[in-house]
Amino acid sequence: MNELQLLALLPFIVLATASIVVILLIAFRQSHTVIQVVGFLMMCMVVFATWYVKDTLPQAIPPLFVVDGQGALFTGMIIFSVLAIGLFSYIYFEDREENPKEYYILLFLGTLGAAILTISQHFISLFIGLELLSVSLYALIAYLRNRNNAVEAGMKYLVLAALTSAFLLFGMALIYMETGNMEFAVIAKKITTTSPTLFIMGLGIMLVAIGFKLALVPFHLWAADVYQGAPSPVTAFIGTVSKIGVFAVLLRFAQTIQLQHYPLAISIFSAIAIASMITGNVLALRQQKLKRLLAYSSIAHFGYLLVAFMPGNSAGTEAAIFYLLAYSITLLSAFGVIILLSTGQGDAEDLSLYQGLIWKRPVVATVLSVALFSLAGIPLTAGFLAKFFVLAAGVQQHMWLPLIVLVVTSVIGLYYYLRIISTMFAAPLPTLASPKTLHPFFYISTYAALIIMTGLLTWLGVFPGIILQGIKTFLLLH
Amino acid sequence: MILIWMIGILLAGGILCWLAAQWFPVLAKWIALLTVIADMALACTFFVVYKTFPHSDNSWFIDYQVNWIPSLGISLHLALDGLSIVLLLLTFFLGILAVLCSWNEIKEKTGFYFFNLLWTLAGISGVFVAMDLFLFYFCWEIMLVPMYFLIIIWGDTNRRYAAYKFFIFTQAGSLFLLLAILALYFIHGQQTNNYTFDYFSLLKTVLEPTTEKWIMLGFLIAFVIKLPMIPFHNWLPDAHSEAPTAGSLILAGLLLKTGAYGILRFVLPMFPEAAASIAWWAMLLGVIGIVYGALLAFAQTDLKRLIAYTSVSHMGFVLVGIFSFNEIAMQGVVMQILTHGISTGALFVMAGMLKERLHTRDITKMGGLWTSMPAMGGVAILFTMASSGLPLLGNFIAEFFILLGTFNINTTLSVIASVGLVLSALYSLRMMQQVFMGQPATTTTVKDISARELIIMVALSISIVALGLYPQPVMDTVQHLSFTIHPLLHE
Numbered sequence: 001m002n003e004l005q006l007l008a009l010l011p012f013i014v015l016a017t018a019s020i021v022v023i024l025l026i027a028f029r030q031s032h033t034v035i036q037v038v039g040f041l042m043m044c045m046v047v048f049a050t051w052y053v054k055d056t057l058p059q060a061i062p063p064l065f066v067v068d069g070q071g072a073l074f075t076g077m078i079i080f081s082v083l084a085i086g087l088f089s090y091i092y093f094e095d096r097e098e099n100p101k102e103y104y105i106l107l108f109l110g111t112l113g114a115a116i117l118t119i120s121q122h123f124i125s126l127f128i129g130l131e132l133l134s135v136s137l138y139a140l141i142a143y144l145r146n147r148n149n150a151v152e153a154g155m156k157y158l159v160l161a162a163l164t165s166a167f168l169l170f171g172m173a174l175i176y177m178e179t180g181n182m183e184f185a186v187i188a189k190k191i192t193t194t195s196p197t198l199f200i201m202g203l204g205i206m207l208v209a210i211g212f213k214l215a216l217v218p219f220h221l222w223a224a225d226v227y228q229g230a231p232s233p234v235t236a237f238i239g240t241v242s243k244i245g246v247f248a249v250l251l252r253f254a255q256t257i258q259l260q261h262y263p264l265a266i267s268i269f270s271a272i273a274i275a276s277m278i279t280g281n282v283l284a285l286r287q288q289k290l291k292r293l294l295a296y297s298s299i300a301h302f303g304y305l306l307v308a309f310m311p312g313n314s315a316g317t318e319a320a321i322f323y324l325l326a327y328s329i330t331l332l333s334a335f336g337v338i339i340l341l342s343t344g345q346g347d348a349e350d351l352s353l354y355q356g357l358i359w360k361r362p363v364v365a366t367v368l369s370v371a372l373f374s375l376a377g378i379p380l381t382a383g384f385l386a387k388f389f390v391l392a393a394g395v396q397q398h399m400w401l402p403l404i405v406l407v408v409t410s411v412i413g414l415y416y417y418l419r420i421i422s423t424m425f426a427a428p429l430p431t432l433a434s435p436k437t438l439h440p441f442f443y444i445s446t447y448a449a450l451i452i453m454t455g456l457l458t459w460l461g462v463f464p465g466i467i468l469q470g471i472k473t474f475l476l477l478h
Numbered sequence: 479m480i481l482i483w484m485i486g487i488l489l490a491g492g493i494l495c496w497l498a499a500q501w502f503p504v505l506a507k508w509i510a511l512l513t514v515i516a517d518m519a520l521a522c523t524f525f526v527v528y529k530t531f532p533h534s535d536n537s538w539f540i541d542y543q544v545n546w547i548p549s550l551g552i553s554l555h556l557a558l559d560g561l562s563i564v565l566l567l568l569t570f571f572l573g574i575l576a577v578l579c580s581w582n583e584i585k586e587k588t589g590f591y592f593f594n595l596l597w598t599l600a601g602i603s604g605v606f607v608a609m610d611l612f613l614f615y616f617c618w619e620i621m622l623v624p625m626y627f628l629i630i631i632w633g634d635t636n637r638r639y640a641a642y643k644f645f646i647f648t649q650a651g652s653l654f655l656l657l658a659i660l661a662l663y664f665i666h667g668q669q670t671n672n673y674t675f676d677y678f679s680l681l682k683t684v685l686e687p688t689t690e691k692w693i694m695l696g697f698l699i700a701f702v703i704k705l706p707m708i709p710f711h712n713w714l715p716d717a718h719s720e721a722p723t724a725g726s727l728i729l730a731g732l733l734l735k736t737g738a739y740g741i742l743r744f745v746l747p748m749f750p751e752a753a754a755s756i757a758w759w760a761m762l763l764g765v766i767g768i769v770y771g772a773l774l775a776f777a778q779t780d781l782k783r784l785i786a787y788t789s790v791s792h793m794g795f796v797l798v799g800i801f802s803f804n805e806i807a808m809q810g811v812v813m814q815i816l817t818h819g820i821s822t823g824a825l826f827v828m829a830g831m832l833k834e835r836l837h838t839r840d841i842t843k844m845g846g847l848w849t850s851m852p853a854m855g856g857v858a859i860l861f862t863m864a865s866s867g868l869p870l871l872g873n874f875i876a877e878f879f880i881l882l883g884t885f886n887i888n889t890t891l892s893v894i895a896s897v898g899l900v901l902s903a904l905y906s907l908r909m910m911q912q913v914f915m916g917q918p919a920t921t922t923t924v925k926d927i928s929a930r931e932l933i934i935m936v937a938l939s940i941s942i943v944a945l946g947l948y949p950q951p952v953m954d955t956v957q958h959l960s961f962t963i964h965p966l967l968h969e
Contacts, residue, residue: 379619395660407653422630
């Protein structure tokens, strides 16, 4: 490994250091505030490191990694999500009795796993990244172990994730058997010469693990329970960081082996996409708990995302990245609101808690409304343009069936987003005064973060030009 | 540039209302009023300045274009022609009245109310001048969300149901519109290698008949849901009856018109053959709408629902007129758009005033109101007569032109459509009798209209009579309309 390659890995090294630094900090000084601030600074350092090495990209580090523009984009999205999640975690865990220090170690390890996924080009690095992510998540989901739902959710995730990891390994083994190699590029080269029966089988079996992590139908059964049972910042982590990482590796794999040339694989993917869009939206209709509702909505949204993923062209990739970006910001602002409204007794899940919110806490309610409009894909928000780009990518490839399903299910989806919004705009229930804020500084910064994210959503929804240009430039670095 | 200002004033005014109301709630309505009046002045200036066409072969007065998202060929392209001017005049005229009639009705959250009102108006005026299909879609959606809030926050008892229904129906149509726009965009891009959403470029797209038909249907479905055409009219009675007065006024007077505008502006010029091929069916559904709307209006006991169904009936005339592809009928259509906006708007305002006084919309609980409010009764007679198409009033001209134009195209359908006029007399008279004649239902005295309400009613009355007596200025302004649709006439 030469100097440049080492430099390209710098952000990931910093990220790995972050968890070690937190471990050391816990040994010396057990203060939540200190850990929080140091963690925040470490994440900022990762961002600076990414910026610093930007000009040396792309850099292949054979055989495991390739740090290119696409990887940098996804890593950037992951780090920004973690920045927000870390900030939200402070007020969330301060309100609760559990000791939150180890939480940050796990959080950063999980982030590292997701970041590794974005740059892996080999089955081994894929597996290591995925396991790092999963193992951290087992503990993170059940972190508030005194709550019933938490342990149940953790167990559910553990059993299913372990099972799907086995599937993943089996699929890898089949592909290895067919091609004799585990590097994406080499597999792609080998596969053109042989008939790919085993390969397609292996792909299908690997899809179980990928589908599980992205919560695609029919591998979505864990989603609602885990979303509900996990602490809200962890749910936000599952919804954004974990899914971005897995989608990044799926995208890279599909690009390398040129998945769009395998009609069978494409039909499987479109079936999954259609099933996800329908199931997610229909199951969300009657949900009364906000976190469960967001779980089903995320199933639907990753169905939409697959529509952009399937064409396998650059328009599709750009659409998918823009979609993920818009979706992460939206989801993070929604979870930010949930966390702000949560109290030590429990998360703000019940829709009745949100009744008349706009008249009681206008800022929070506005943030949530914008987020929900963005999820529903209404203009002036990033969600609309994201959906627009996905539709454009689909129309370009004449994928009419998934597109029609997308349109019809979006209309169904409108109903439950509007339900929350109309609850917020209804006349308020006479309730107790809002609880006093314990940590003014962190409350203010959480508010600021939420307002910035809402601003970003509207800005992206009106002037996406700069971001689109940025995505294009980064994608050229490969 | 002036067109951007026009929309920008409304948007800024809306935000200003919201902010101002935090400290001085009274200020909000004045800001809203001044904002709309400023735009009305602007629209009047257009009307006066652009009397004649700049060139014989160009019907556009203003054509303004700047890049918005250049990488996708999206631009802020706004243009103004006679049709747009007429519709903008209607928009701001009804906009002023909408602000006036919510003057005392809205007591809480006034700032947010006027914000929504002005943003809906901004979206509507954007729709009437956008010449970039992406921008058009954008404005098309922008007018939806504030309207939804108007219904759900300030609406009546059943407002949640009505608001959902309104939003979901229109959004379903719009998403198909979006798909159709995208399909057109890529077909045009592949043909010319120029990927753009520009209306004038997309007009030149050459389409295969089947593709053309599908894309046309995608456009049409969005527009006929808004119009509304049977069987997509379902959202309308609920939304109209549950919305606050100004909301009903804007819904009936303006939002429905965007559907008609969309068909005139996009469906006919872009897909002439496909539109011609479904013309008979569209006319048939239009005629069914006329008769069905009138019959249902006759059966209603809820005053606002009754008026809402008359809209279904009147919009049937618009559909028949548009798909007759006849020059006279087209002029009738534009007249109908204007006069229906005014007359139905007036009826909704009146229903709102009655509701404010009697706290009911049920006409069986009204009756004999003439004795206590003769002035309102007089105005009510005028507008029920207008609604049933009596000569001297604008609606007569409109419906007469449409029937005249359609007669040679399809005699049977136009004969059935004229039956609708008889039916309209039926429901109008029933409404009049139930509300103002007969035995007084309440013993308490009801206040007659106040000065502010009188201003609204006088403005509406003058305009409907003026349009009935001298419709020529409107005809002059939109005479190029036949020019837009000219290729069709020689099919």
